[in-house]
Amino acid sequence: MTGSPDKKSEVRPATGKLGILTPGLGAVATTFMAGVESVRRGLSKPIGSLTQMATIRLGKRTENRSPLIKDFVPLADLQDIVFGAWDPIPDDAYTAAKKAGVLEDRDLEPIKDFLSAIKPMPAAFENHFVTRIHGTNVKKGKNKRDIAEQIRADIRRFKEENGLDRVVIVWCASTEIYIKPGPQHATIEAFEKAMEANDDQIAPSMLYAYAAIMENVPFCNGAPNLSVDIPALVQCAIDRGVPISGKDFKTGQTWMKTVIAPGLKARMLGLEGWYSTNILGNRDGEVLDDPASFKTKEESKLSVLHTILQPDKYPDLYDGFSHVVRINYYPPRGDNKEGWDNIDIVGWMGYPMQIKVNFLCRDSILAAPIVLDLALFSDFAHRAGMKGIQEWLSFYYKSPMTAPGLQPEHDLFIQQTKLKNTLRHLMGEEQITHLGLEYYAS
Numbered sequence: 001m002t003g004s005p006d007k008k009s010e011v012r013p014a015t016g017k018l019g020i021l022t023p024g025l026g027a028v029a030t031t032f033m034a035g036v037e038s039v040r041r042g043l044s045k046p047i048g049s050l051t052q053m054a055t056i057r058l059g060k061r062t063e064n065r066s067p068l069i070k071d072f073v074p075l076a077d078l079q080d081i082v083f084g085a086w087d088p089i090p091d092d093a094y095t096a097a098k099k100a101g102v103l104e105d106r107d108l109e110p111i112k113d114f115l116s117a118i119k120p121m122p123a124a125f126e127n128h129f130v131t132r133i134h135g136t137n138v139k140k141g142k143n144k145r146d147i148a149e150q151i152r153a154d155i156r157r158f159k160e161e162n163g164l165d166r167v168v169i170v171w172c173a174s175t176e177i178y179i180k181p182g183p184q185h186a187t188i189e190a191f192e193k194a195m196e197a198n199d200d201q202i203a204p205s206m207l208y209a210y211a212a213i214m215e216n217v218p219f220c221n222g223a224p225n226l227s228v229d230i231p232a233l234v235q236c237a238i239d240r241g242v243p244i245s246g247k248d249f250k251t252g253q254t255w256m257k258t259v260i261a262p263g264l265k266a267r268m269l270g271l272e273g274w275y276s277t278n279i280l281g282n283r284d285g286e287v288l289d290d291p292a293s294f295k296t297k298e299e300s301k302l303s304v305l306h307t308i309l310q311p312d313k314y315p316d317l318y319d320g321f322s323h324v325v326r327i328n329y330y331p332p333r334g335d336n337k338e339g340w341d342n343i344d345i346v347g348w349m350g351y352p353m354q355i356k357v358n359f360l361c362r363d364s365i366l367a368a369p370i371v372l373d374l375a376l377f378s379d380f381a382h383r384a385g386m387k388g389i390q391e392w393l394s395f396y397y398k399s400p401m402t403a404p405g406l407q408p409e410h411d412l413f414i415q416q417t418k419l420k421n422t423l424r425h426l427m428g429e430e431q432i433t434h435l436g437l438e439y440y441a442s
């Protein structure tokens with residue numbers, strides 16, 4: 001596929017201010033907001049963010065054209081971003097960040113004024129869906145549809161009060177209990193009726209997603225709960241011309257899996273088993289200590305290896321490998337998760353080998369730049385006329401949303417190629433195929 005020079009002129013410029021709203025003002029959201037403000041004040045660098053630090057090669061290798069993505073694509077400037085949030089816990093972003101314990105005082109105190117001014121709006125929240133959180137800052141309404149209308153009013157007010165040109169929503173709230181898509185989620189008519197009937201299969205995250213789409217606001221889902229990933233809302237996003245994406249930020253262990261597994265497969269090495277365990281002590285870990293919330297997470301984490309390794313295509317290498325994922329809530333570690341992976345692989349003539357990974361990661365430090373990139377790229381996609389599921393953003397997700405019936409692509413490097421080629425396509429540049437024969441045609 002080649003680029004079309006007309007494409008570029010079809011992208012609306014990033015003029016005016018961009019609002020980023022997060023349902024959830026916990027560890028991830030506050031680390032994200034604090035980081036952006038620190039970068040704006042020249043106190044830190046946006047490490048981990050493609051929109052801020054990555055380059056993109058254009059044309060042939062001999063042309064030496066590799067601009068920064070942010071110089072190539074019209075993205076909102078960090079200085080033009082305004083933040084807002086909803087949370088059932090009424091703490092402002094400074095208090096929430098202190099409690100989350102991710103960032104140290106030396107990073108929080110210089111931006112205390114900025115963080116203290118971000119106060120969460122009352123949340124659409126029900127304990128049935130997140131059992132371990134007990135908040136008071138919660139919306140009341142006559143039914144779920146009424147609550148969704150209140151979220152829509154919040155979005156409009158936030159936009160007006162801050163003089164914003166555009167808004168994006170990134171779900172950074174707790175993981176809800178496991179729900180399977182049902183008839184309530186099949187069409188927008190059924191979904192609206194179910195909201196009016198207070199159906200217990202309509203989760204708060206779906207109300208935010210519905211409100212976003214109705215307000216022409218792109219929606220990104222950082223948690224594994226269904227939220228926008230139901231036929232009714234996918235169709236509604238297409239009909240209303242709104243980009244959506246999900247699910248579940250790809251940060252620590254799963255990110256590693258999508259780096260290592262493609263490597264094994266590329267070399268046709270076998271896999272007998274992959275055992276992953278984590279200890280985690282933040283509030284997310286506490287929520288995931290509830291088996292119903294963990295089931296949502298587990299589903300999201302387990303699908304990755306099968307899709308990458310394709311045991312049906314390579315039965316000699318991958319048939320029946322064992323895959324176990326555990327998350328253990330262990331308060332002393334706070335946000336500093338420790339993950340262990342034991343990977344039993346098989347080589348030439350069936351000889352076994354082992355790989356051990358001990359990853360001492362910081363969950364929210366890995367998630368924060370993902371929130372920024374998703375917000376900026378989704379806003380760009382909207383201005384470029386993209387709508388519905390944005391599969392090119394699957395680079396950032398553990399369980400990428402795809403068109404119905406399509407296997408998601410989990411391999412990080414294929415996802416990266418897809419992301420960059422989409423940017424080239426939208427900006428009217430040639431696709432890069434890496435064929436490279438032209439360099440050898442004498």
Ligand SMILES: NC(=O)c1ccc[n+]([C@@H]2O[C@H](COP(=O)([O-])OP(=O)(O)OC[C@H]3O[C@@H](n4cnc5c(N)ncnc54)[C@H](O)[C@@H]3O)[C@@H](O)[C@H]2O)c1
Nearest residue numbers: 024026027028087123172173174175223249251283284363
């Ligand atoms: N940090 C990571 O590496 C990572 C990776 C993938 C996914 N996630 C997901 O991101 C989400 C946020 O993680 P975190 O570490 O910030 O958790 P956290 O517990 O620190 O923050 C979540 C916040 O969401 C709030 N909340 C719960 N239900 C809400 C609702 N209906 N509306 C608005 N707010 C609500 C909670 O009160 C809490 O303040 C979790 O779902 C987590 O699973 C995180």
